[in-house]
Amino acid sequence: MERTKKFLWCFFLTAFTAFVFFNTASWAQDAPLASWNDTLPKQKILEFVSTVTAEGNPEFVVPEQRIAVFDNDGTLWAEQPVYFQVYFIIDRIRQLAPQHPEWKDQEPFASVLKGDMKTALSRGMKPLLEMVMATHGGMSTEEFKHIVLEWIKEAKHPETGKHFTDMVYQPMLELLDYLQANGFKTFIVSGGGIEFMRPWTESVYGIPPEQVVGSSIKTQYEVRDGKPAIVRLKELNFIDDKEGKPVAINQHIGHRPIMAFGNSNGDFQMLEWTTSGSGSRFGMLVHHTDADREYAYDRNSHIGKLDRGLDEVQERGWVLMDMKKDWNTVFKK
Amino acid sequence: MERTKKFLWCFFLTAFTAFVFFNTASWAQDAPLASWNDTLPKQKILEFVSTVTAEGNPEFVVPEQRIAVFDNDGTLWAEQPVYFQVYFIIDRIRQLAPQHPEWKDQEPFASVLKGDMKTALSRGMKPLLEMVMATHGGMSTEEFKHIVLEWIKEAKHPETGKHFTDMVYQPMLELLDYLQANGFKTFIVSGGGIEFMRPWTESVYGIPPEQVVGSSIKTQYEVRDGKPAIVRLKELNFIDDKEGKPVAINQHIGHRPIMAFGNSNGDFQMLEWTTSGSGSRFGMLVHHTDADREYAYDRNSHIGKLDRGLDEVQERGWVLMDMKKDWNTVFKK
Numbered sequence: 218m219e220r221t222k223k224f225l226w227c228f229f230l231t232a233f234t235a236f237v238f239f240n241t242a243s244w245a246q247d248a249p250l251a252s253w254n255d256t257l258p259k260q261k262i263l264e265f266v267s268t269v270t271a272e273g274n275p276e277f278v279v280p281e282q283r284i285a286v287f288d289n290d291g292t293l294w295a296e297q298p299v300y301f302q303v304y305f306i307i308d309r310i311r312q313l314a315p316q317h318p319e320w321k322d323q324e325p326f327a328s329v330l331k332g333d334m335k336t337a338l339s340r341g342m343k344p345l346l347e348m349v350m351a352t353h354g355g356m357s358t359e360e361f362k363h364i365v366l367e368w369i370k371e372a373k374h375p376e377t378g379k380h381f382t383d384m385v386y387q388p389m390l391e392l393l394d395y396l397q398a399n400g401f402k403t404f405i406v407s408g409g410g411i412e413f414m415r416p417w418t419e420s421v422y423g424i425p426p427e428q429v430v431g432s433s434i435k436t437q438y439e440v441r442d443g444k445p446a447i448v449r450l451k452e453l454n455f456i457d458d459k460e461g462k463p464v465a466i467n468q469h470i471g472h473r474p475i476m477a478f479g480n481s482n483g484d485f486q487m488l489e490w491t492t493s494g495s496g497s498r499f500g501m502l503v504h505h506t507d508a509d510r511e512y513a514y515d516r517n518s519h520i521g522k523l524d525r526g527l528d529e530v531q532e533r534g535w536v537l538m539d540m541k542k543d544w545n546t547v548f549k550k
Numbered sequence: 551m552e553r554t555k556k557f558l559w560c561f562f563l564t565a566f567t568a569f570v571f572f573n574t575a576s577w578a579q580d581a582p583l584a585s586w587n588d589t590l591p592k593q594k595i596l597e598f599v600s601t602v603t604a605e606g607n608p609e610f611v612v613p614e615q616r617i618a619v620f621d622n623d624g625t626l627w628a629e630q631p632v633y634f635q636v637y638f639i640i641d642r643i644r645q646l647a648p649q650h651p652e653w654k655d656q657e658p659f660a661s662v663l664k665g666d667m668k669t670a671l672s673r674g675m676k677p678l679l680e681m682v683m684a685t686h687g688g689m690s691t692e693e694f695k696h697i698v699l700e701w702i703k704e705a706k707h708p709e710t711g712k713h714f715t716d717m718v719y720q721p722m723l724e725l726l727d728y729l730q731a732n733g734f735k736t737f738i739v740s741g742g743g744i745e746f747m748r749p750w751t752e753s754v755y756g757i758p759p760e761q762v763v764g765s766s767i768k769t770q771y772e773v774r775d776g777k778p779a780i781v782r783l784k785e786l787n788f789i790d791d792k793e794g795k796p797v798a799i800n801q802h803i804g805h806r807p808i809m810a811f812g813n814s815n816g817d818f819q820m821l822e823w824t825t826s827g828s829g830s831r832f833g834m835l836v837h838h839t840d841a842d843r844e845y846a847y848d849r850n851s852h853i854g855k856l857d858r859g860l861d862e863v864q865e866r867g868w869v870l871m872d873m874k875k876d877w878n879t880v881f882k883k
Contacts, residue, residue, distance in 0.1 A: 281758055358800055402760070415804045425614055426804025427735070427760075436800060438793040438819055445819075445826050447800045460771040467691055467769060467780045469802060471748045471759025486771055486778075493778050 249395040252388040252546040258501065258538040262392065265499045269475065270399050276497040278475055280400040285476035286466060286487060287389070289407035289414060289431075291521040292480045292503050293422065294385040295374075295548075297512040299338070299520055301381045302409050305368055307334065309352035317351075326351070346453065349410075354434055354451035358412060361449055365416045379548070382421050387546045389478075393422055401476070406430045406466055408458040408483050412449075430469045432457045462487035475499065481521040488526070488535060500535035502526045507541040511548075582728040585721040585879040591834065591871040595725065598832045602808065603732050609830040611808055613733040618809035619799060619820060620722070622740035622747060622764075624854040625813045625836050626755060627718040628707075628881075630845040632671065632853055634714045635742050638701055640667065642685035650684075659684070679786065686743060687767055687784035694782055698749045712881070715754050720879045722811075726755055734809070739763045739799055741791040741816050745782075763802045765790045791816045796823035808832065814854040821859070821868060833868035835859045840874040844881075 253259035269278040290296035310320070310329045320326035325344035328337035338345065353361070373380055393403050405414060405424055411431030418424045433454040436447050457465045463486050466474065477484070477491035480503040488500040502523065505514050515523040530537045540547065586592035602611040623629035643653070643662045653659035658677035661670035671678065686694065706713055726736050738747060738757055744764030751757045766787040769780050790798045796819050799807065810817070810824035813836040821833040835856065838847050848856040863870045873880065 281752065284760075411801075411804070419614065427617075427802065429804060433801065436797050438796040438823065440822070445796070445823050447796055447823075463771040463778070463780055464769050468744075468766065469760065471744070471762060489773070490771065490778050490780075 249398075250388065250391050252391055252544060252550075254543050254545050256543045258536050258543045261499070261536050262395075262501075265476070265497060266396070266399050269497050278496065282472065282475065283396075283399070283401040284404065284470060284472060284474040285396050285401045286404045286406045286470075286474045286478070286491065287393075288479040288481070288484045288487070289405050289409055291505065292478055292484070293389050293405070294381070295511060296521050297505075297514065298376070299334075300409065301374075301384075302413050303338070304372060304375075304381070305365070305413065306348050306352050308368060308372060309364070310348065313352070350434070350451035353410060353413075354449045357446040357448055358436065359446070361412055362416045365413055369417050382417060383549050385421055385549050386544070387549050388544045390422065390549060392478075393424070396476070397423060402428065404428045404430060404466075404470060404474070406457065406462050406487060408432055408456070410434075411457075430457060430465045432461075458483045460486050463490035466490065477501075478503070479526075480505065481523050482525055485525055489533070492533060492535065500533065502530060502535060502537050504537050504539050506539050507544075507547065509541075511540060513541075582731075583721065583724050585724055585877060585883075587876050587878050589876045591869050591876045594832070594869045595728075595834075598809070598830060599729070599732050602830050611829065615805065615808065616729075616732070616734040617737065617803060617805060617807040618729050618734045619737045619739045619803075619807045619811070619824065620726075621812040621814070621817045621820070622738050622742055624838065625811050625817070626722050626738070627714070628844060629854050630838075630847065631709070632667075633742065634707075634717075635746050636671070637705060637708075637714070638698070638746065639681050639685050641701060641705060642697070643681065646685070682743075683767070683784035686746075687782045690779040690781055691745060691769065692779070694745055695749045698746055702750050715750060716882050718754055718882050719877070720882050721877045723755070723882060725811075726757070729809070730756060735761065737761045737763060737799075737803060737807070739790065739795050739820060741765055741789070743767075744790075763790060763798045765794075793819050795820035799823065810834075811836070812859075813838065814856050815858055818858050822866070825866060825868065833866065835863060835868060835870050837870050837872050839872050840877075840880065842874075844873060846874075 250259050250262065268274055268276045269283065271277055287293055290300050294301070307329055310326055314320055314330055317326070320330060325337040325340055325348055328334070329348070356364070369382060374384055377384065396403055403424055405418060405422070405428065407414060407430070409431050411429055411433045414431055415426040415429050418429050419426065435450045435452045435454045437450055439446055439448050455461065455465065459482070462484065466487065473494045474491045475494070475497065476499040477488045478501050479488055484502070488502070492498040492500040504523070505512050505521065507513060514521060515527060526535070583592050583595065601607055601609045602616065604610055620626055623633050627634070640662055643659055647653055647663055650659070653663060658670040658673055658681060661667070662681070689697070702715060707717055710717065729736055736757055738751060738755070738761065740747060740763070742764050744762055744766045747764055748759040748762050751762050752759065768783045768785045768787045770783055772779055772781050788794065788798065792815070795817065799820065806827045807824045808827070808830065809832040810821045811834050812821055817835070821835070825831040825833040837856070838845050838854065840846060847854060848860060859868070
């Protein structure tokens with residue numbers, strides 16, 4: 218009896234030790250995707266991940282090829298009434314105005330300073346680019362990072378009063394965790410500014426700077442007084458939208474993803490490129506249907522317009538995620 | 551006594567179980583850098599890595615910031631008598647010649663087809679770029695990957711008779727392993743073509759495509775007969791050399807590395823940018839001093855010219871690695 222007890226105790230201790238080491242990671246995976254209802258999108262995600270991670274399954278994908286790409290605006294965080302980066306531009310123009318007395322009479326800056334955003338933003342691409350360059354160029358990459366971090370810590374959404382990083386979607390945070398725990402490398406592929414996102418994506422999404430792809434301005438390496446810097450020029454480098462997304466995916470990542478998540482026409486080609494590869498592929502569109510908890514918009518929206526994806530989601534075998542029906546929580550808890 | 555034995559047995563089993571799980575990774579690290587002699591460069595590397603990975607050390611660096619960048623030509627594999635990608639260009643021109651009868655009378659192609667490489671390569675940048683475009687552009691990224699893989703499997707170095715991927719440096723393979731085992735993310739940052747390297751860097755160096763940065767031509771997303779492709783255009787996108795290296799590091803990686811390894815003037819700015827950051831930093835130049843086992847060249851070489859780095863290595867606190875003295879093995883074993 219004594220012997221049996223000793224054996225059991227010892228067996229327990231050994232097993233427990235092994236168990237702790239084996240399971241530390243998988244504990245976090247209990248009940249994945251808790252903020253997703255048990256509807257089709259969640260089922261499809263679980264089914265896909267279980268298929269491609271099952272060794273021996275003909276659809277098994279080695280970890281090196283488990284690349285998942287996510288649009289940011291409207292897919293990982295909200296994008297209404299305008300892209301959050303626009304608030305950054307506006308706040309920066311106000312901050313910089315004392316150094317630019319000429320802006321008082323110069324559009325689109327004059328409208329911004331008067332608080333007339335509608336006029337400022339209704340003049341098309343050229344004035345918008347001028348505002349981008351005035352606020353994003355002319356400093357070093359390190360200075361810009363500091364500016365973004367200071368802003369994102371303080372700034373609040375004009376309608377919800379939340380910090381912008383609290384307007385990331387809880388179900389998508391759970392999805393990123395779930396994919397990462399299953400050996401996926403998760404990338405952001407966004408029309409937003411690459412250097413606008415990188416300072417905070419690691420702490421907010423668990424996505425490091427080298428896994429962030431976005432639009433960019435040109436930069437230049439300079440040594441001033443013996444101190445090197447990468448200086449941000451006031452010149453466009455790349456727009457990471459529509460056909461640009463597969464191009465940027467190829468340039469930054471170098472393989473075709475097996476999962477893609479988007480929400481607007483700007484993501485169509487990224488989903489098309491991802492899901493037209495061989496083997497199991499997964500494409501999902503976030504459909505903004507919840508005016509109570511978030512926003513409801515698609516075909517007629519100026520921001521995040523979605524029509525072609527809605528029309529072709531069936532024939533392409535993509536999953537349409539209906540925010541109102543499929544998510545029990547929207548924003549980060 | 552019986553109780554003590556049981557206790558010891560149990561203690562041993564528990565400890566052993568824990569030990570196995572803790573140490574599986576570190577076993578591989580026994581005697582790191584075996585192909586490096588016990589001279590200064592190896593000592594400096596071991597000392598640096600042990601410093602930045604020791605929690606509690608004021609110079610400790612969190613794993614997310616442990617970024618190490620490596621030049622490729624002359625740093626990870628050989629580059630004499632010409633960059634290996636030039637052999638690819640030459641072989642491709644020969645293969646494509648039947649489809650281009652006009653090349654017989656058109657320089658630089660005519661010289662290549664006559665086997666007169668000296669003339670073909672001595673005409674400067676413009677004809678070289680023409681050869682690059684003729685052989686690297688005009689197909690999809692997937693076709694190009696296939697072409698590179700077929701070539702690298704067969705082609706051999708004209709002087710050593712080795713496959714090019716057998717002319718990678720054994721000490722650098724050990725260094726990559728050692729850094730990866732210590733939580734470093736290792737990137738290639740090369741003047742060579744990004745899509746020329748990516749097909750084989752994972753199997754040869756353990757560096758996946760998304761951690762390869764290089765020169766590139768422009769690409770375009772196209773859908774032909776419903777089938778999407780990324781088409782390689784005959785137009786230069788980016789030259790990843792000299793001042794271009796810090797720019798590309800910022801664009802692709804988004805943080806400043808803490809270690810950089812190069813061998814020529816083309817790597818100067820990469821080392822400068824890396825080692826001028828705050829905290830512990832490490833820069834090393836591979837000095838090609840071994841005409842018996844490899845090649846000996848520096849200040850007067852057309853390929854891999856190194857002068858400024860040699861002159862400033864002391865004042866900048868970089869390590870000069872002398873291939874003859876500091877490596878006991880050169881090529882991959």
